[in-house]
Amino acid sequence: MSIRPTTASPAMPRSVKDLRLGESGTICCLKDPEMALKLLEMGCIPGTQVRLNSRAPLGCPITVVVGESEDYTLSLRVSEAATIVLK
Amino acid sequence: MAGVEFVAGRAGAGASAAILEAAAPRHPGALTRIALIGNPNSGKTSLFNQLTGLNQKVGNFPGVTVDRKTGVSQLTPQLRAEIIDLPGTYSLYPKSLDEKVITDLLYDRSSDQYPDFVVVTADASNLRRNLLLFTQLADLGLPAVLALNMMDVAAQHGVNIDIAALQRELGVPIIPMNARKGIGIAALKIVMAQMLDAPTTHFYEIEEELLPMIRQIRYYFNLHNDYLALHYAHQYRQIGFLSPDDRAYIGELVQEYGFEATPQQAQETIARYASINDILLNTVSVTRTQRNEPYSNRLDKVLTHKVWGYLIFLGVLFLMFQAVFAWASYPMDLIDQGVAWINSLIQSNFDGPLINLLTEGVLAGLGGVLIFIPQIALLFAFIAVLEETGYMARVTFMMDRIMRKFGLNGKSVVPLISGVACAVPAIMSARTIENWKDRMITIFVTPLMSCSARIPVYTVLIGLVVPDQPILGIFNLRGFALMGLYLLGFVAAILSAWAMKVLMKTKERSYFIMEFPVYRWPRWKNVGITIVEKVKAFVFQAGKVILAISILLWVLASYGPSEAMQQAEERAKTEAEAKGLTAAEVDSHIASEKLESSYAGHFGHLIEPAIRPLGFDWKIGISLLTSFAAREVFVGTMSTIYSVGQDADQQTVQQKLASEKDANGQPFFTPARSFSLLVFYVFAMQCMSTLAATYRETKGWKWPLMQLLYMTGLAYFSALLVYQLMK
Numbered sequence: 001m002s003i004r005p006t007t008a009s010p011a012m013p014r015s016v017k018d019l020r021l022g023e024s025g026t027i028c029c030l031k032d033p034e035m036a037l038k039l040l041e042m043g044c045i046p047g048t049q050v051r052l053n054s055r056a057p058l059g060c061p062i063t064v065v066v067g068e069s070e071d072y073t074l075s076l077r078v079s080e081a082a083t084i085v086l087k
Numbered sequence: 088m089a090g091v092e093f094v095a096g097r098a099g100a101g102a103s104a105a106i107l108e109a110a111a112p113r114h115p116g117a118l119t120r121i122a123l124i125g126n127p128n129s130g131k132t133s134l135f136n137q138l139t140g141l142n143q144k145v146g147n148f149p150g151v152t153v154d155r156k157t158g159v160s161q162l163t164p165q166l167r168a169e170i171i172d173l174p175g176t177y178s179l180y181p182k183s184l185d186e187k188v189i190t191d192l193l194y195d196r197s198s199d200q201y202p203d204f205v206v207v208t209a210d211a212s213n214l215r216r217n218l219l220l221f222t223q224l225a226d227l228g229l230p231a232v233l234a235l236n237m238m239d240v241a242a243q244h245g246v247n248i249d250i251a252a253l254q255r256e257l258g259v260p261i262i263p264m265n266a267r268k269g270i271g272i273a274a275l276k277i278v279m280a281q282m283l284d285a286p287t288t289h290f291y292e293i294e295e296e297l298l299p300m301i302r303q304i305r306y307y308f309n310l311h312n313d314y315l316a317l318h319y320a321h322q323y324r325q326i327g328f329l330s331p332d333d334r335a336y337i338g339e340l341v342q343e344y345g346f347e348a349t350p351q352q353a354q355e356t357i358a359r360y361a362s363i364n365d366i367l368l369n370t371v372s373v374t375r376t377q378r379n380e381p382y383s384n385r386l387d388k389v390l391t392h393k394v395w396g397y398l399i400f401l402g403v404l405f406l407m408f409q410a411v412f413a414w415a416s417y418p419m420d421l422i423d424q425g426v427a428w429i430n431s432l433i434q435s436n437f438d439g440p441l442i443n444l445l446t447e448g449v450l451a452g453l454g455g456v457l458i459f460i461p462q463i464a465l466l467f468a469f470i471a472v473l474e475e476t477g478y479m480a481r482v483t484f485m486m487d488r489i490m491r492k493f494g495l496n497g498k499s500v501v502p503l504i505s506g507v508a509c510a511v512p513a514i515m516s517a518r519t520i521e522n523w524k525d526r527m528i529t530i531f532v533t534p535l536m537s538c539s540a541r542i543p544v545y546t547v548l549i550g551l552v553v554p555d556q557p558i559l560g561i562f563n564l565r566g567f568a569l570m571g572l573y574l575l576g577f578v579a580a581i582l583s584a585w586a587m588k589v590l591m592k593t594k595e596r597s598y599f600i601m602e603f604p605v606y607r608w609p610r611w612k613n614v615g616i617t618i619v620e621k622v623k624a625f626v627f628q629a630g631k632v633i634l635a636i637s638i639l640l641w642v643l644a645s646y647g648p649s650e651a652m653q654q655a656e657e658r659a660k661t662e663a664e665a666k667g668l669t670a671a672e673v674d675s676h677i678a679s680e681k682l683e684s685s686y687a688g689h690f691g692h693l694i695e696p697a698i699r700p701l702g703f704d705w706k707i708g709i710s711l712l713t714s715f716a717a718r719e720v721f722v723g724t725m726s727t728i729y730s731v732g733q734d735a736d737q738q739t740v741q742q743k744l745a746s747e748k749d750a751n752g753q754p755f756f757t758p759a760r761s762f763s764l765l766v767f768y769v770f771a772m773q774c775m776s777t778l779a780a781t782y783r784e785t786k787g788w789k790w791p792l793m794q795l796l797y798m799t800g801l802a803y804f805s806a807l808l809v810y811q812l813m814k
Contacts, residue, residue, distance in 0.1 A: 033349050038600050040356040041177045043216040053384075057393035058488040063603045069373045072213040073383075073603040075484055080600055 016064060016081040019052035025086035026050075032083040042074055043067065044084060118159070119168040120200070121279060122192065124224065125208030126217050127175035128604050130236040133266040134208055135172045136616050138276075143616070145624050153185040154624070162280040171202065177216070179223040180321065180352055182598070184523055191327045193227065194315060198328070204230035204283045206275070211241035211248060211263070214371060218363045219356070222290035225259065226314040230283035233261045234275055239268075240605075245374035253370040258288035267610050290362050291355055293317055300344040304337060321348050383477075383605040391481050400482060403473070404504050410465045411508035412539060418461040426454030443645065444638075452637030455717065456630040459511050459776065463625055464618050466505055466512040470519065471617040473501075475609035479519065480601070487599060493581050494588020496525035503529070503580065506536035507573075511629070514780040515621060521601075524593045528584050530784060531794055534777045535580035537573045537769060540718040544768045545572055547722055550741050552761040576769050579801070624783065632779035640687075640716050644709075647685040655684035679727050687712050701767065701803065702760040702810040711773070718773045759813035763806040771802035 019025055027048050030036035043066050044050070053063040053073055060078040065071075123138075125131040135143075139158025156172040173189050181187045192200060205224060209217035214235075224231055241248065254261045260278045264271025293301060293313055305316035323329060323337040340346075389395050430446040473479040483497030490499050498520045505513035513533050520526040537545075549568045556564040646652070659680035663673040682688055691708030698708055706728045714721035722740055729743040747755040772778065772795045781791040 033353070034596065035598070035600075037180070037349065037352055037356070038182060038598055040353055040360075041180075041219060042600060042602075043219075043360070045357055045360045054387060054391070056484050056488065057391065057396055058485075060488050061484055061599050063484070067215065071215055073605075075480070075599065075601055075603040077487070077599040080598070 014086045016050060016052070016062075016084040016086065017078050019050075019064075019086075021052055021055070024049055024051040028085045028087040030083055031085060035080060035083050039080075039084065043071060044074075050084070119166070120171065120202045121160075121168050122171045122173055122202035122205045123208065124173045124189065124205050124220070125175060125234075125236075126177055126210065126220060126602075128602055129175070129208040129210045129217055130266045131172070131175055131208045133610060133613060134206075134234060134236065134264075134272075135170065136613055137266055137269055137272050138170055141616065141619065143620065145620060153188060155188070156620075160276070160279075162276045166280050168279065170206075171200075176220065178220055178356070179227070179318065181325065183521065185521075187325055187327070190318070190322060190325070193224075193229065194318065194326060195328045196311070202229075204232070204279075206232050206234055206279065208234045208236050208266075210237050211235045212237055212244050212246055214241075214246075214248070215360070215363055215367060218366070219359055221257070222359050222363065223314075225257070225286045226289055226291055226312075227318075228285045228312045228315070230285045231259045232275065232278050232283065233257060233259055234266070234271070235261050235263045236266050238263045238270075239265050247372045247374065249370045253366070256288070256366045256370060258286040259283075291359055294351075294354075297344075297346070297351070300340050300346060303340055307336065308333070317351075320346055321352065386606055387481065390478070391485055396481075396485055400485065403469075403478075404500070407466065407469045407501075408504060408508060410469060411462050411505060411512065415461040415465050415508075419458055422454065422457050422460070426450055426457070444641070447645065448638040448641035449634070451641065452634040455637055455776070456626060456633050459509070459625060460622055462509050463512040463515065463622055466508075466516060467618050467621045468614060470501065470516050471614040472609045474519065475607065475613060477604040477606045480604055484603070493584045494525070494528050494591075495584050496520050496522060496529065499525065499529040499584075502533050503536055506533040506538060506580075509538050509540070510534040510536070510774065510777045511625070511780045512621075514777065514784055515625065517784065522597050524591055524597065527785070527790065528587045528591070530781055530790065531587060531797075532580040532584045534772055534774065534794065534798065535576050535583060535770065537576040538718075538774075540774070541572075541768055543719045543722045544714075545569055545765065547725075547741055547744070548756075548761045548765050551744055551756050552758045572765060572769050575766070579770060583797075583801075625780070628783040629776065629779035632782060633776050636775040636779075637716050640713060642686070643690065644682060644685050644687040644713055647681075647688065651684040652681060655680040675727070679729075682709065682724075682727055700810065701806040702757075702763045702814070704755075707764065711771075714773050715775055717776065718768065721768070721773075759810050762813060763810035766809045767802045767806040769802075770798055770805055772798035 013028065014025065015031075016025065016027075027044055027046050027050060029046055030039055030044070048066060049068045051065045051070075053065050055062045061075050062078060062081055063073050063075045064081070066074050123131055123135055135156070135158065138160040142160070143156060143158040145154045145156055153174050158170050158172070159167055160170050161167050171192070173192070174185050176186045176189055179190060179193070181190055192198070192202070193205075195201060207221045207224060209221060221231070221233060235248070235250070238248075248263075250261055250263055260283070262271050262275045262278060264275060266272070291314070297317070298313070300320065301313050301316045304310070304319050305313060308316070308319065310316050310319070319326065319329075319337060320341055323334050323341075326334075329337075390399060430450055433442060433446050433450075470479075473482070479498065479501075482500060485497070486500050487497035490497055495503075499517070501519070502513045502517045505516055510533050513536075514530050517526050517529045517533070520529060546569075549565050553565045553568045558564055558567065647655075656677055659677040660673070663676050683691075687709050688705075690712050691705035694708045694711075695703075695705040698704075698711075703711075706725070709728055710721045710724040713724040726740040726743060729740075729747060744756050745754065749755045778791040778795060781794055782788060785791070
């Protein structure tokens with residue numbers, strides 16, 4: 001965590017980037033329209049549940065398990081995960 | 088044929104009668120043409136290999152770097168079909184240049200390449216995402232079979248699929264299978280041998296307000312359905328077969344109606360997932376929700392661990408390096424000796440200029456092609472296993488962060504490391520990098536890594552100027568010099584990659600978003616077919632270029648203005664007689680005199696003014712030309728050319744070079760000259776085989792020529808700097 005003065009308000013919505021290992025969240029919306037097309041195709045539809053599965057040794061990329069019935073594991077960069085906003 | 092409407096409903100009652108009826112190809116006299124399409128990791132390659140075996144042909148799609156793989160499959164004893172393997176994709180909206188070949192093939196009904204129907208592979212354990220592509224294909228109105236693959240994995244995960252119900256919902260035949268084990272292949276072939284109708288089920292309704300625009304496109308181009316017209320509106324800029332006028336027409340319509348592609352595509356994808364969810368609700372039940380891939384996760388704890396992960400990867404790289412560097416040398420020596428044996432056999436029995444052309448030109452060139460086979464086969468055996476098991480995805484996962492900083496990709500590690508053995512298989516292995524820009528950068532910088540062919544040049548020149556002196560008791564100064572050269576190449580590769588990352592403009596965005604596959608045992612059949620395919624691609628495509636250049640180089644080095652050549656031979660003979668040399672010495676003397684008078688010799692003299700600032704003379708100039716065939720030829724040429732006018736007792740190349748004197752009687756190979764030459768060889772693209780490999784992998788001369796110019800330029804100016812500073 002940075003000690004910088006909080007420019008982001010505390011009510012800032014959480015994204016997949018902010019999940020703790022093993023924690024699940026439900027996708028609310030996708031911020032980057034172009035990247036959204038790719039993520040939607042991969043099954044990251046609003047309302048879908050995702051669980052943070054692992055982080056690469058250097059913290060990026062990460063893997064998440066997509067779907068309530070744990071459909072499959074998706075790997076993506078932290079910058080990409082930050083565009084997936086959670087409910 | 089373009090206007091044929093596929094509106095006939097599914098032949099319900101007629102289906103059983105149709106089983107015995109062979110499919111009539113759309114184009115009389117041609118084989119039935121079937122396209123194989125599916126998500127990455129859905130077992131498409133396994134299925135293609137099962138259907139075609141070794142009856143595969145690798146060709147080109149115009150304008151892209153993916154190979155066009157086709158094969159012939161014997162569906163029934165009487166019926167054969169041509170199968171086209173399309174690149175793996177998640178949807179019909181292409182994200183990369185390479186995926187474009189899919190839309191170019193499937194949108195153009197008038198093309199003679201248009202498939203009669205498609206086989207869609209889907210991973211049964213992850214049906215939701217895999218069905219997205221299927222529903223798009225069905226809406227295009229393509230007759231289709233769904234190959235429901237990996238039924239075994241689905242069963243393990245507690246996924247139960249009601250095949251009959253799913254078949255009703257999707258409106259196409261479904262074959263449950265396990266392509267890796269060959270289960271379901273026979274049933275699939277039976278279905279493939281029949282006339283298939285286009286599915287009548289629709290999975291996505293185009294919004295009302297889009298219809299006016301879409302209908303205009305549809306009727307203007309005489310398309311058979313609205314959904315295809317929608318794809319025209321989306322992709323008119325990229326569709327290869329549309330004329331500029333056609334594109335302008337669609338462009339105007341899109342403007343006029345204010346069609347926004349991105350929101351429409353997003354909305355379509357969401358709507359498709361909604362209808363897929365409805366279908367799965369009725370047809371699939373999951374008995375265990377907590378899947379968690381226990382084995383894969385446990386393995387990943389070790390294989391992507393922050394210490395063990397990298398150590399194990401280092402071990403894997405070391406093993407690969409050993410294989411390509413050391414193990415491959417045995418069969419390579421055999422090939423070398425075999426070619427030399429055939430050459431000497433021919434030369435001892437026949438004589439004449441044509442025989443020389445055959446042995447020293449054609450056979451030597453052919454040997455130069457064949458010599459790479461062991462390295463290519465071994466490297467691709469490793470890579471195929473890494474890909475098949477899913478370990479390659481972990482490599483990318485662990486290395487992405489580091490490599491991305493330099494414009495490279497996690498997967499660039501394998502080509503770069505293999506480049507230390509040989510750039511030719513290394514460049515071919517860059518194929519595993521999906522992103523176009525990352526792949527081009529990797530291919531471009533890989534030859535800067537010091538390959539094994541540079542070692543002879545390095546050792547001879549280091550031996551000449553670096554003293555054999557111990558350092559800190561156990562190390563040797565020469566070892567340090569050698570390591571310095573390797574580091575120099577590595578640093579140049581990394582910095583060049585970084586520069587290209589900054590300079591190169593591309594419309595394609597770099598994504599990492601991809602499926603993280605579970606670990607699986609490799610299928611040895613797939614590994615074997617990959618090896619055969621890579622070797623064939625190299626021998627038949629890059630091999631042609633190598634053969635042509637080596638014949639050219641041979642002509643340059645053995646022919647010259649006829650008068651001059653004759654004089655050279657006579658002069659050498661008289662000189663030799665005067666000195667009373669032995670027969671072998673006379674021969675080598677003649678060889679060197681002739682080389683000087685040849686076109687290559689003239690070339691050496693011609694470029695001398697240009698290379699003099701680097702400290703090089705015309706003799707080195709000749710060696711630069713001849714070693715373009717392969718760097719190690721440098722040593723041989725230097726050995727030949729420096730026997731001119733020397734005493735007969737000089738044995739090794741090193742001694743010959745050491746005794747060479749300049750105009751003032753001082754040793755010619757000063758440290759400045761030697762280091763200049765060394766640095767030149769670290770950077771210079773002195774390898775036609777590498778150029779041929781780049782040509783074959785990038786499908787054009789643009790990249791190999793840029794590579795040649797860049798590396799030669801870098802070599803020239805670095806050598807210039809070294810010589811001028813050390814002089």
